[in-house]
Amino acid sequence: MRPDRFNIRVYALILDRQEKNILISDERVAGLEFSKFPGGGLEFGEGVMDCIHREAIEELGQEIEVKNHFYTTDFFQRSAFRDRDQLISIYYLAQLKENPKFEVSERSFDFSSENDGEQSFRWHSINESLKETLRWPVDKVVAEKLCSKKNLNSEGD
Numbered sequence: 617m618r619p620d621r622f623n624i625r626v627y628a629l630i631l632d633r634q635e636k637n638i639l640i641s642d643e644r645v646a647g648l649e650f651s652k653f654p655g656g657g658l659e660f661g662e663g664v665m666d667c668i669h670r671e672a673i674e675e676l677g678q679e680i681e682v683k684n685h686f687y688t689t690d691f692f693q694r695s696a697f698r699d700r701d702q703l704i705s706i707y708y709l710a711q712l713k714e715n716p717k718f719e720v721s722e723r724s725f726d727f728s729s730e731n732d733g734e735q736s737f738r739w740h741s742i743n744e745s746l747k748e749t750l751r752w753p754v755d756k757v758v759a760e761k762l763c764s765k766k767n768l769n770s771e772g773d
Contacts, residue, residue: 619694623701626667627655627755628680628710629762637739638762640749641675642725644734649725650751653707653758654737664706672710675735678717683709687761689754696752705754724749 630639630653641654654675658667665682672680686707695701720737727734740746747759 617699619702620700621702623695623698623703624658624664625655625703625705626658626664626671627653627705627707627758628668628672628682629653629686629707629758630680630710630712631742632739633711636742638742638746639720640724640738640740642727642736642738644725644727651724651749652752652755653750668708668710676712676716676718676737679713680710681713683711685709687758693754703754707758 628639631637632639639654640651642651643649654671655668656671656675658664659670662670668682669679672678686709688707689703689705693703693705695703716737718737720739722738724736724738726736726738728736740749742762744763746763747756750756750759
């Protein structure tokens with residue numbers, strides 16, 4: 617089936633203060649577990665900056681400071697959840713405005729219960745293993761780009 621609509625996703629590449637680690641979201645949705653960057657879908661009537669700030673409040677419970685645009689999908693990618701959707705993903709480098717108010721785990725998929733819809737967060741080193749940690753194809757491209765950047769606060773692609 618050929619996609620007949622766009623699904624625009626906006627993600628925050630949240631770096632620690634030393635820019636050595638990046639925040640990963642481990643999630644369980646409909647029985648499927650995956651690791652990704654924090655963020656989500658653009659809603660109608662919303663700009664991408666509105667979306668990234670809303671997603672930070674919804675997922676993290678706190679505000680972020682958006683630094684620079686980092687990457688926008690430049691190849692065709694079908695949604696893993698909806699065959700009709702073509703994904704366009706937009707990534708921004710960001711930092712937390714203050715220390716995390718949410719729980720950060722030392723291990724992956726550290727859910728508090730067995731219910732679907734769970735989410736947990738952890739820091740991951742910006743290194744070659746980051747690509748293998750992430751599930752989605754566009755996130756893997758972003759991981760490669762992160763690992764190849766010397767100065768993450770310079771203007772993105």
